Amino acid sequence: MTFGHYTTMRVARSGRIATVTLNRPEQLNAANATMHGELARIFNDLAHDPDSDVIVLTGAGRAFCAGGDVEWMQSMVDDPRTSLPLVEETKAIVISLLSLPKPVVCRMNGDAIGLGATLALGCDMIVAAEGARFGDPHVRMGLAAGDGAALILPQLIGYMRARELLLTGDLLDVREGQAMGLINHVVPAAELDDKVQKLTQKLARGAQQATRYTKVAINAGLRRIAAEQADMLIAYELLTMRSADHAEAVAAMRDGRRPQFGQDRPGVTPADEPAASGYPSSSPD
16 A cells, blocks of 8 residues: 555555654644645555554654644634534544554654644554643634544543643643653653654564454444544534634734633623633644
């Protein structure tokens, strides 16, 4: 199987290990419409690739994936009809990643924000470089957290911690994420490749049928939750995409300032609302 038709990511093999690299480094690998559509297909293609047993998912440059591209977000604010493909694409990304029977290792070379957090959480193991950040700041963009993080995060760290992270949009240092059980290994950036290589080679040497059936069984609960809740969460996200608060968040990102929320509530003006602290430098999805 060849992957040359993908334009926003690269696929390279080393033995039975295939590495998928999100390849928009100047945009911190933030997704545009093309990348989002390709992410909806890549994991099914990898599942049927006869030449690989283990998958590595990583990003080019200094970020893993910084969420959604601001120009793409602005285009959907300007014309909400262009957001309609998100319904099936978002569901396909989450379910196809969770359903991929081959083990997937996230080489988290930098920040995993919004959609990046979803991709990392869908992997079976995360190896992160020190100093990277993890989080899903959908709410800071005036959006309901409508993708995989809202589905997977409560199952990994419990509802109390997940609610705090998703309702505040706070970002975690990877060491904090490791302490919560979100991240398997945190290493200096210079040691990232060595750690990922040792882990993936161990997986590649294993009994592949046993490994795949074990993964399928472990992920059965997550797949069921995704099938039950994905449509609702995506619908809420699309609803909030049409809100004045989301439009303000996108405008604020483009202007390099903090958003002033409150436009959607009668009797509340933006001046009544404190500016959000730690506003992310990219949109979540």
